[in-house]
Amino acid sequence: MSPKNDFLRALLPVLCLAAISLPAFAEEDLWATMQKTASAARELNYQGLFVYHNGAMIRSVQITHIYEGGREFTRNVVLDGRPREVFSEGDDIVIFNAKNDKVVIEKRRGQNLFPAMLPTQLYPLKQNYKLKFVGQERIAGRLAQVIDMVPNDNLRYQYRIWSDAEYGLLLKMSMLDMQGHTLEQIGFNQVAMLHTKDLDWFQPKIDATKPYVMDDTTDLTHTVDNLVVANLPTGYKKVDQIQLRVPGRTAPVQQLIFSDGLASVSLFVEPMAKGMQPRVGKKTMGSTNVYAHVLNGYQLVVVGEVPAQTVEQIAQQVTFKK
Amino acid sequence: MKQQLSALVDGEVDVERCEHIFLAAKSTGEVAQAWRDYHVIRDVLREECWVESDMTSRIMAQLDDEPTMLVPQAVTVSDKVTHIRPRFSKYSWSIAASVAAAFFVGMFVLNQPEVGAPTQIADNDTDQYVVAHHNYAPNSATYYMHNVAYNAGE
Incomplete structure (x- = not known):
């Protein structure tokens, strides 16, 4: 038996182990x-x-x-x-x-x-x-x-x-x-x-000196309208649509939420009211990208923790059904 | 349901059932409204101070129509009520005082006219949208912070 064979024999268990652990x-x-x-x-x-x-x-x-x-x-x-x-x-x-x-x-x-x-x-x-x-x-x-x-x-x-x-x-x-x-x-x-199932901790620390007010400006019910986002970026799906009631505005702001399972993007749509300054352009803030433009008298703003390309693509795909 | 609400507001619900925290979140429309109404009613009953508002006057009008709402109900939801915990009832949750919560007030109010280059949005021009995105989109990491714009809305 050559030393070379010995070497291979010695190596065999190592190879097997590697094959198992791979x-x-x-x-x-x-x-x-x-x-x-x-x-x-x-x-x-x-x-x-x-x-x-x-x-x-x-x-x-x-x-x-x-x-x-x-x-x-x-x-x-x-x-x-x-x-x-x-x-x-x-x-x-x-x-x-x-x-x-x-x-x-x-x-x-x-x-x-x-x-x-x-x-x-x-x-x-x-x-x-x-x-x-x-x-x-x-x-x-x-x-x-x-x-x-x-x-x-x-x-x-x-x-x-x-x-x-x-x-x-x-x-x-x-x-x-x-x-x-x-x-x-x-x-x-x-x-x-934790090894306890005690829920004593599950309550807010109440500050008796302050009034507690309810924020109820958001309508979390689903809404439907004539808005269509034809070709969403690959892998993104619409997961929700809500409307925000904004004091001082006549029409609610629609918020459509898209996700690829992890990243999420919001599309805001509101009718341009008289005197409203249109917003057009893009912005990057850390992981968040913003893209805004105006379409058919609506202000569109897309915001998400996704690359700039993704928010832009969503904004460009919005159409309104007749 | 209204009896449960009454119990909740009066703090007679076992804290471990956690319903007092989540009722408002789970419910919508009528129930959520009733939840707030009860706080006002309770405050009225205790002659606690609260700020006059459209809502409270509406409730006072409602009280005329529904006097029974003022009668504290015996708590019948036995599985929910195990003992009295006055922890919450001690305090005045003057919820109705400012039901028109200021959170979104001014949130979408238009900022100063745009001055930046057309391809770059001005610094705080779209901050309100970013805050709304962080608040309602299911992305958690951004959840623990509030942008500067949050203050701007106040």
Whole structure:
């Protein structure tokens, strides 16, 4: 037996091992990790502190999350800037927002609040992103699997996610532009699993000295009109349409919301009233792009955490049915 | 439903059921209106101070039509009411005082005439739209902040 054969024989188990462990990085397995990550944020009980960065803006948020009897309860306390508490139960979100001499209660529709950023239905994401295993990193004292979500086209940004190697909880997520610069980032500084189902914490801190007022200027019911967006950018679908009642305006402002499963874009449509200054042009603010123009006597404004090309394409595709 | 509302407003609902927080969010139209109405009624009953508004006068008119609304109902929703927690009832939630909440007031009010180059929107020209986008689009990360424009609307 030649030394060369010996070498190959010794190498064989290593090769086999490599062959076995390779599928762990295959895309289908990465999608399984994504699915676990999407579920973990909703089904685990945890408490922690996370930080949101967007350009120069930094916000620390304390989160408590409990999944009990099929219901999900979350309390987010924003620790920087204006006092703000965000409560959610399932898709219902109520915000207690201190503003000068009063506290405004705002209600919202279901949103993917961190760490539940990934939708539980991954199908739309699979159409628009490829996964790439990056490696392992330690985040907030936990070992994380790092996965890149690489877009199939330039109509959306790239994302990187850090998923807890043990629990699957999303520990961190960042959004990157085409050049790989981080546009925004959100991640835990510390996080711990909770072993209680107590809901004592699920209530706002009431300031007895301030009046509480309800913000009810938004009509969250679906509306229909003659608006058509013919060719949406690939992978984007209309997910909602609401109308905003704006004091001092005669007509409500329509807000259409589009999403590719992760990124979202709003299209605002309002009739040009007499004396209204038309807005035409574009703007980039960090990860947010804006495109405005006027069509058939309507002011259109498109806003989204997507590349400039995407907001422009949506704005150009709006037509009005006769 | 109105009995539940009454209980909610009077703080007789178990906090752990969380309904007091979410009733307003879950309900629309009549129920949401009733929820606010009850706060006004309760404040009136307690002779608490509140600011006169169109809404409160409308409610006073309603009270004439519906005197029964003023009678505190025995709480019948036994599964929801486990014990009295006065935590919320202690405080005056003068919701009706400014139901026409200022949040969106001025939000879309037109700014100064555009002066920038036609291809570049002026700095704060579209901020209101950006805030509305962040508030209602299902993108969470932008959710914890408020742009400067939020202040501008006040």
